Amino acid sequence: xxxxxxxxxxxxxxxxxxxxxxxxxxxxxxxxxxxxxxxxxxxxxxxxxxxxxxxxxxxxxxxxxxxxxxxxxxxxxxxxxxxxxxxxxxxxxxxxxxxxxxxxxxxxxxxxxxxxxxxxxxxxxxxxxxxxxxxxxxx
Numbered sequence: 001x002x003x004x005x006x007x008x009x010x011x012x013x014x015x016x017x018x019x020x021x022x023x024x025x026x027x028x029x030x031x032x033x034x035x036x037x038x039x040x041x042x043x044x045x046x047x048x049x050x051x052x053x054x055x056x057x058x059x060x061x062x063x064x065x066x067x068x069x070x071x072x073x074x075x076x077x078x079x080x081x082x083x084x085x086x087x088x089x090x091x092x093x094x095x096x097x098x099x100x101x102x103x104x105x106x107x108x109x110x111x112x113x114x115x116x117x118x119x120x121x122x123x124x125x126x127x128x129x130x131x132x133x134x135x136x137x138x139x
Contacts, residue, residue, distance in 0.1 A: 001070075020037055025109060046069045049065030
Protein backbone atom coordinates (compact mmCIF):
# COMPACT_ATOMS: atom_id res chain seq x y z
CA UNK A 1 0.00 0.00 0.00
CA UNK A 2 2.87 2.40 0.66
CA UNK A 3 3.93 2.20 -2.99
CA UNK A 4 0.35 2.85 -4.13
CA UNK A 5 0.11 5.80 -1.73
CA UNK A 6 3.43 7.19 -3.01
CA UNK A 7 2.36 6.69 -6.63
CA UNK A 8 -1.06 8.30 -6.20
CA UNK A 9 0.40 11.19 -4.19
CA UNK A 10 3.15 11.82 -6.75
CA UNK A 11 1.23 11.36 -9.99
CA UNK A 12 -2.44 11.91 -9.13
CA UNK A 13 -2.49 14.40 -6.26
CA UNK A 14 0.46 16.35 -7.65
CA UNK A 15 -0.80 15.67 -11.17
CA UNK A 16 -4.26 15.54 -12.64
CA UNK A 17 -6.08 16.17 -9.32
CA UNK A 18 -3.83 18.97 -8.08
CA UNK A 19 -6.92 21.21 -7.87
CA UNK A 20 -8.13 19.07 -4.95
CA UNK A 21 -4.74 18.67 -3.29
CA UNK A 22 -3.49 22.25 -3.65
CA UNK A 23 -5.15 23.57 -0.50
CA UNK A 24 -3.24 21.00 1.53
CA UNK A 25 0.02 22.73 0.55
CA UNK A 26 -1.30 26.24 1.04
CA UNK A 27 -2.69 27.38 4.36
CA UNK A 28 -6.45 27.61 4.44
CA UNK A 29 -8.81 28.56 7.23
CA UNK A 30 -11.24 26.01 8.50
CA UNK A 31 -11.06 22.42 9.61
CA UNK A 32 -11.80 20.76 6.26
CA UNK A 33 -9.84 21.04 3.01
CA UNK A 34 -10.73 20.08 -0.55
CA UNK A 35 -7.90 17.57 -0.15
CA UNK A 36 -10.10 15.67 2.32
CA UNK A 37 -12.18 14.46 -0.63
CA UNK A 38 -9.43 11.91 -1.29
CA UNK A 39 -10.78 10.08 1.76
CA UNK A 40 -13.86 9.12 -0.26
CA UNK A 41 -11.77 8.10 -3.25
CA UNK A 42 -10.18 5.40 -1.09
CA UNK A 43 -13.01 4.65 1.36
CA UNK A 44 -15.61 3.84 -1.30
CA UNK A 45 -13.50 1.24 -3.16
CA UNK A 46 -12.44 -0.21 0.19
CA UNK A 47 -16.04 -0.58 1.32
CA UNK A 48 -17.13 -2.08 -2.03
CA UNK A 49 -14.26 -4.57 -2.06
CA UNK A 50 -14.99 -5.63 1.53
CA UNK A 51 -18.69 -6.01 0.83
CA UNK A 52 -18.29 -7.96 -2.42
CA UNK A 53 -15.50 -10.06 -0.94
CA UNK A 54 -17.67 -11.07 2.00
CA UNK A 55 -20.60 -11.87 -0.29
CA UNK A 56 -18.40 -14.18 -2.35
CA UNK A 57 -16.91 -16.45 0.26
CA UNK A 58 -14.34 -14.05 1.70
CA UNK A 59 -12.36 -13.99 -1.52
CA UNK A 60 -9.41 -11.75 -2.42
CA UNK A 61 -11.62 -8.63 -2.61
CA UNK A 62 -12.27 -8.78 1.13
CA UNK A 63 -8.56 -8.73 1.88
CA UNK A 64 -7.81 -6.04 -0.69
CA UNK A 65 -10.52 -3.88 0.87
CA UNK A 66 -9.20 -4.54 4.36
CA UNK A 67 -5.70 -3.58 3.16
CA UNK A 68 -6.99 -0.26 1.85
CA UNK A 69 -8.89 0.27 5.11
CA UNK A 70 -5.82 -0.52 7.22
CA UNK A 71 -3.70 1.91 5.23
CA UNK A 72 -6.46 4.53 5.46
CA UNK A 73 -6.51 4.22 9.24
CA UNK A 74 -2.72 4.41 9.31
CA UNK A 75 -2.85 7.51 7.10
CA UNK A 76 -5.42 9.13 9.37
CA UNK A 77 -3.43 8.50 12.56
CA UNK A 78 0.00 9.43 11.18
CA UNK A 79 -0.82 12.13 8.65
CA UNK A 80 -3.86 13.90 10.03
CA UNK A 81 -3.36 13.36 13.76
CA UNK A 82 0.41 13.11 14.24
CA UNK A 83 1.96 15.18 11.44
CA UNK A 84 -0.63 17.91 10.86
CA UNK A 85 -2.06 17.67 14.39
CA UNK A 86 -5.66 18.19 13.35
CA UNK A 87 -6.50 16.56 16.68
CA UNK A 88 -4.58 17.17 19.89
CA UNK A 89 -3.12 13.67 20.24
CA UNK A 90 0.53 12.56 20.06
CA UNK A 91 1.94 16.08 20.13
CA UNK A 92 5.16 15.17 21.91
CA UNK A 93 6.36 11.96 20.24
CA UNK A 94 10.11 11.68 20.72
CA UNK A 95 10.96 8.46 18.89
CA UNK A 96 13.52 9.00 16.06
CA UNK A 97 11.25 7.35 13.47
CA UNK A 98 8.37 9.72 14.20
CA UNK A 99 10.60 12.79 14.31
CA UNK A 100 12.12 11.78 10.96
CA UNK A 101 8.63 11.18 9.52
CA UNK A 102 7.59 14.68 10.53
CA UNK A 103 10.79 16.19 9.06
CA UNK A 104 10.31 14.43 5.71
CA UNK A 105 6.72 15.59 5.52
CA UNK A 106 7.65 19.18 6.31
CA UNK A 107 10.25 19.08 3.53
CA UNK A 108 7.47 17.92 1.20
CA UNK A 109 5.31 20.87 2.28
CA UNK A 110 8.01 23.48 1.74
CA UNK A 111 7.00 23.36 -1.91
CA UNK A 112 3.70 25.20 -2.32
CA UNK A 113 3.22 24.37 -5.99
CA UNK A 114 2.36 21.33 -8.05
CA UNK A 115 5.96 20.49 -9.02
CA UNK A 116 9.29 20.30 -7.24
CA UNK A 117 8.21 18.46 -4.09
CA UNK A 118 9.92 15.36 -2.68
CA UNK A 119 9.06 12.71 -0.06
CA UNK A 120 5.69 11.56 -1.40
CA UNK A 121 5.43 8.52 0.86
CA UNK A 122 4.02 8.35 4.36
CA UNK A 123 5.75 5.50 6.16
CA UNK A 124 9.01 5.20 4.20
CA UNK A 125 11.34 8.12 3.57
CA UNK A 126 15.08 8.65 3.02
CA UNK A 127 17.39 7.84 5.91
CA UNK A 128 18.82 11.38 5.83
CA UNK A 129 15.79 12.58 7.82
CA UNK A 130 17.06 10.56 10.78
CA UNK A 131 20.28 12.60 10.82
CA UNK A 132 21.17 13.33 14.40
CA UNK A 133 18.08 11.53 15.72
CA UNK A 134 19.72 8.13 16.11
CA UNK A 135 22.74 9.66 17.82
CA UNK A 136 20.45 11.43 20.33
CA UNK A 137 18.64 8.17 21.00
CA UNK A 138 21.87 6.29 21.76
CA UNK A 139 23.16 8.85 24.30
